[in-house]
Structure formats: structure tokens, C-alpha cells
Amino acid sequence: MTTEVRVPALGESVTEATIATWFKKPGDRVEVDEMLCELETDKVTVEVPSPTAGILAEIVAAEGETVGPDALLAQISEGGEAEKPAAKPAKAEAPAYKTEDKTTMSGNSVDVMVPSLGESVTEATVATWFKKAGDRVEADEMLCELETDKVSVEVPSPAAGVLAEILAEEGATVDAKARLAVITEGAEGTAAPAKPSDAQETVLENAGPEEMTPRTDVEDAPSAKKAMAEKGVSRDQVQGSGRDGRVMKEDVAKANAPKPPAAAAPRAPSAAGDADREERVKMTRLRQTIARRLKDAQNTAAMLTTYNEADMSGVMGLRNEYKDAFEKKHKVKLGFMSFFVKACCHALKEVPEVNAEIDGTDVVYKNFVHMGVAVGTPSGLVVPVVRDADQKSFAEIEKEIGALGLKGRDGKLSMAEMQGGTFTISNGGVYGSLMSSPILNPPQSGILGMHKIQERPVVVGGQIVIRPMMYLALSYDHRVVDGKGAVTFLVRVKEALEDPRRLLMDL
Structure with a gap:
């Protein structure tokens, strides 16, 4: 079956375009949405993606030709197999x-x-x-x-x-x-x-340390040339990702992207001889992303934290009274997390903006609760999601949190199990934290921080008594959540924890 590749919509006032660059040649294997060629009009540069997967059977309009709207550019044979040419070494240190x-x-x-x-x-x-x-x-x-x-x-x-x-x-x-x-x-x-060809060896021998790649005469994408001129970036500052090292538009953006100061140069040792006692380890991709996302959250959201404390006597008493019967019937232990998940779901119904997110100039309110539960693992923090937590029982929540936590520690969480959360709970108390300000998990607008349960003297009915107390922290995005809503949410969580019967009575 053959699929036609045609000129995409150019705009109502544009009547023609010029074929600037073909990134594929006849016989090449192409995937769906893989960029085939680039067109230039008098206003913009237009990229043409592949409409299907298969083999580029024929190029109808060659580079330099002028074509009109909806003109035929190429033919793709679906499901074909390309003849693979002999591999060329991409770098001297990584031969084919x-x-x-x-x-x-x-x-x-x-x-x-x-x-x-x-x-x-x-x-x-x-x-x-x-x-x-x-x-x-x-x-x-x-x-x-x-x-x-x-x-x-x-x-x-x-x-x-x-x-x-x-x-x-x-x-x-x-x-x-x-x-x-x-x-x-x-x-x-x-x-x-495989050894490089004689010509390639000559090029590699004569290249400087920063140019240890086979050199070929390739034409960079016109949009990349324009971007380099606009941003004042020279060709040797850009690493091309296109065919044969061709520089693409996105390569220029990467080359011009500002780098964090910490990554600009290795830090000098604090004193002579200290370098021998230091160990430098490259950050994993997961750790780099955690660092970037947390900093992005601080830079993007108007983040604020409000605090309260909860007397955990009610939850602890109820848990001690029913934990044996609960485990016997449901084959899972009754922990604290199910109480917090249910308390947050209850509070989110009253203050729905904490369960919302900002999308451009819109606020998207979620009429469901996908509860993220932060889990510390040897490789970093991950946040698996308990879907439709507001519809689940205590037993269902405990089982799912247990299974997700085990997968997280073993590094077996799937992408689907960590996507789509609408609100997050982070339990720093398991590590002994008494109080902290959790950072938002974008694009969510709220995160609840749990902390260590500690016996403290408190006043109850005019008397000083010892109670197991926990500090609670709600970090929220002030762009969508007002102070009144944030405080109300945290008070409702506190009330539900101090008197768990309120959850049954929907109070």
C-alpha cells in the first residue's frame, strides 16, 4: 500500500513554498511523524512529518523546487523493509x-x-x-x-x-x-x-580533540541557519542531530539554552590535597530530572506553605482496636497512610481548587482524586499514583500503596503507574522529620507533608496532657489556591484525623 506525502496547510495567504531540505532519501525506513523534509515560505519554515511508517519509495519534489498547497512531495510504501547501507562510525571512540x-x-x-x-x-x-x-x-x-x-x-x-x-x-x-x-x-x-576507511582515518588523525568525528559536507537545515543567525550562535557551537551531522532547529535551541551555574565548571577542591579524598559521580538521569523538576516548581508556581498539627490519638486508638481484625479479613495491615488518603480525599471535595491545575490561562478542576504517594528509593524519589482513591476503601488503598511501594523500591514501577496524579502526600516522618515544607509536584497545586509523631504536652479542657502529635504542612500554588482555601483544607484534614468517625459520617 502506498501513501502520499503532500504539502501541509501553509496558511490562507501563502500560495507556494520551496523544498529546502530532504532529511531522508529513497529507500530509507521512516516512522510515523518522523520529519521527512523542510519547506520554506515567505513567512515561515514548515516541517513535513511522515504520515505513516514504511519505506520512502519516491521523492517527487526535489530540493530547490517550488510547490503549491497540497502538492505531492513523495510516496511511502507502508510496511516495507529498507535496504540498510553499511554503517558509518559516528565517533572515533564509538566505532560501528x-x-x-x-x-x-x-x-x-x-x-x-x-x-x-x-x-x-x-x-x-x-x-x-x-x-x-x-x-x-x-x-x-x-x-x-x-x-x-x-x-x-x-x-x-x-x-x-x-x-x-x-x-x-x-x-x-x-x-x-x-x-x-x-x-x-x-x-x-x-x-x-569495523575499522574506519582510509579517508576517515586521515580525517580523524588530523582532527583536533574537539573534532574527533568523520567530516562530511552536509547542508544544515535552513531553519537552523536562521536560528543560529538570530541567536548569534556559530556553527561550531552546535552539535547536529540530523542525518550525517546536519544541524536541526532544535539543536540550536539546545546549544543556546542557559546552563545552571553549578554545571558550568567543576568545583575546585576546598583545600590542597582534598581532591584525592573526594569522589565525583555523574548524576543519574532520574536524579537530574528530580533536581530540574523541583527547581522548575519553585520558579513557576507561587508556592506557599501553611502549617497545622493533629492529635493522632484518635487514629492510633482506632488502628489498635481494629488492626488484627482488619488484617485477618483483608490480608493487609492497617497503616496510617489510608487514613491520610481518605482524609485528603474528604477535604478535596470541600476545597476543589487544591485538586486543580493551571493550563495556560485555564484552571482545570478534577472531579476525581488520583492520589500520588511519594516513595523514597535507592535511586531517588518516585511518586506512584493510587487512581480514583476517593472511590476506594481503606483496604483497597492499603493494598495498592503496599504494592506500589514495593515496586518503587525494586525499580519496577511502570510509567503508567506514575502519571496523572492530582494531589500528593509525602511522608517525611518515616525518616524522622519533625517539620518541613514539601515542594509541589507539577502540575499539581497541592502537596501534604506528614511528619514524625511525637509525644508533646498540649492543653485539653484546661489541663496539660501528653498526646501523640504530628505537624502537618500543606504547600500550595497561590496562583489558584487562596489562603482561605488552603487553611480550610488543612483544618478539614486535621479534623478527620483527630476524629476518624467524621469520615464515615461525611462531616
Whole structure:
């Protein structure tokens, strides 16, 4: 089946465009929404994505041609297989691989693609390859591990055969639809690294330390040239991500993006000789993303925190009275988290703006509660989500929190299990925190901080008594939540915890 690629909508006042650059050539494999070419009009530059996956069978309009609206640009054969040319080394330190003559490579070639990363994740970093080119692999055997800003993703082999070629080396950043490697089905053998051609060796030998890549004469995207001129960025300051090192528009934006001061240069040791006693470890992708998102939350939201305290006698008494019967019937222990989740769901009904989020100039109110529960793991903080927590029983909440917490500690949480939260609870009390100001989990507008339960003297009915007390902290986005709403929310949580019967009576 053949699919036509036509000129997209150019605007009512635009009657023609010029083919500026083709990023693919006939015979290349293309994926859905992968950029095929770039058009230039008298007003804007227009990118043309692929409408389907398949093989670029024919280019109808070559570079430099002028075309009108809806003109035919190319033909794509759906479901075809491209003839893969011999791999060229992308960098001197990461050569391509080829198999020795004794390897049988007559089977079908199977692409190893980036697996599903989740709807909000657009890229990943190749963390570790467990196989090398030429190794024999079995179906479903783990080939490599990717790191995203939320979880680590294992990539299994889609077929049995030989890992013929690795396309994305360790440390490379790949998008959600990228090819990672090629497997030749049914092949047998070992691999030897391919040597660069004589011409490539000459270029690499003469290159400076900052230019250890094969040089080719490529034309950068017109939109990239324009962006470089506008931003005052020179060509050698930009790392091209397009075919053959072609600079794309987004590469210019990355090159021009401001960097945090801490990343500008390594910190000098505080005193002579201290460097030998220091250990420098590169931040994981997860930790980098945690740092960026937390700082973004501070920079974006008008974040404010209000405090209160709750007498936990009521919850502790109810829990002690029913914990054995609860565990016997539901096969799960009755903890404190289910009380807090139910108390927050109850309060969110009265103060719905705490359960809302800002989208541009709109406030989106959620008529459901997807409760995020922050979990500390060896690799960093993750926030799995208990969906429709307002519709679940105490037992259902306890079971789900227990299962999600175990997955989080084992690094087995899926992307779907960490997306879509509308409100978050963070329990710093398990680490001994007496009081803190939790940071919002964007785009949410509220997060409740739990803390350590500590016996303190309080006045009850004119008498000083000892009670188990907990400080509560609500951080909220003042752009959508007023002070009155925030205080009211926290008071309702306090009341529900101090008298859990209010939850049953919906008071």
C-alpha cells in the first residue's frame, strides 16, 4: 500500500513554498511523524512529518523546487523493509561494528526499537548495553537498559539471532521512536570492530580533540541557519542531530539554552590535597530530572506553605482496636497512610481548587482524586499514583500503596503507574522529620507533608496532657489556591484525623 506525502496547510495567504531540505532519501525506513523534509515560505519554515511508517519509495519534489498547497512531495510504501547501507562510525571512540566472514548473516534483519516510555516521556538515555555487536542473542533476552526522567526501562530482544549492529551507544540520548540496534535472525558468529576507511582515518588523525568525528559536507537545515543567525550562535557551537551531522532547529535551541551555574565548571577542591579524598559521580538521569523538576516548581508556581498539627490519638486508638481484625479479613495491615488518603480525599471535595491545575490561562478542576504517594528509593524519589482513591476503601488503598511501594523500591514501577496524579502526600516522618515544607509536584497545586509523631504536652479542657502529635504542612500554588482555601483544607484534614468517625459520617 502506498501513501502520499503532500504539502501541509501553509496558511490562507501563502500560495507556494520551496523544498529546502530532504532529511531522508529513497529507500530509507521512516516512522510515523518522523520529519521527512523542510519547506520554506515567505513567512515561515514548515516541517513535513511522515504520515505513516514504511519505506520512502519516491521523492517527487526535489530540493530547490517550488510547490503549491497540497502538492505531492513523495510516496511511502507502508510496511516495507529498507535496504540498510553499511554503517558509518559516528565517533572515533564509538566505532560501528561488522561481523567476521565466518558469521552467517543471511536471515531477516529485525530492528530493536525504543519500547513504550509513557505518554509524557519523549526521550531516554542509553545507560548500559549488556551485549556487543556480533553476540548471539535469544528472543526476550535483555539487550540494554534505558534511563528516562522517571524510571529505568529494560529492552528485550525481539528475535533470536545475532546483534548485527548497535545504533545508539551508551550515553546517547534517543527519542521515543528511535532504533537502538539491528538483529539478524538465525545468524551465528562473533563480531570484530569495523575499522574506519582510509579517508576517515586521515580525517580523524588530523582532527583536533574537539573534532574527533568523520567530516562530511552536509547542508544544515535552513531553519537552523536562521536560528543560529538570530541567536548569534556559530556553527561550531552546535552539535547536529540530523542525518550525517546536519544541524536541526532544535539543536540550536539546545546549544543556546542557559546552563545552571553549578554545571558550568567543576568545583575546585576546598583545600590542597582534598581532591584525592573526594569522589565525583555523574548524576543519574532520574536524579537530574528530580533536581530540574523541583527547581522548575519553585520558579513557576507561587508556592506557599501553611502549617497545622493533629492529635493522632484518635487514629492510633482506632488502628489498635481494629488492626488484627482488619488484617485477618483483608490480608493487609492497617497503616496510617489510608487514613491520610481518605482524609485528603474528604477535604478535596470541600476545597476543589487544591485538586486543580493551571493550563495556560485555564484552571482545570478534577472531579476525581488520583492520589500520588511519594516513595523514597535507592535511586531517588518516585511518586506512584493510587487512581480514583476517593472511590476506594481503606483496604483497597492499603493494598495498592503496599504494592506500589514495593515496586518503587525494586525499580519496577511502570510509567503508567506514575502519571496523572492530582494531589500528593509525602511522608517525611518515616525518616524522622519533625517539620518541613514539601515542594509541589507539577502540575499539581497541592502537596501534604506528614511528619514524625511525637509525644508533646498540649492543653485539653484546661489541663496539660501528653498526646501523640504530628505537624502537618500543606504547600500550595497561590496562583489558584487562596489562603482561605488552603487553611480550610488543612483544618478539614486535621479534623478527620483527630476524629476518624467524621469520615464515615461525611462531616
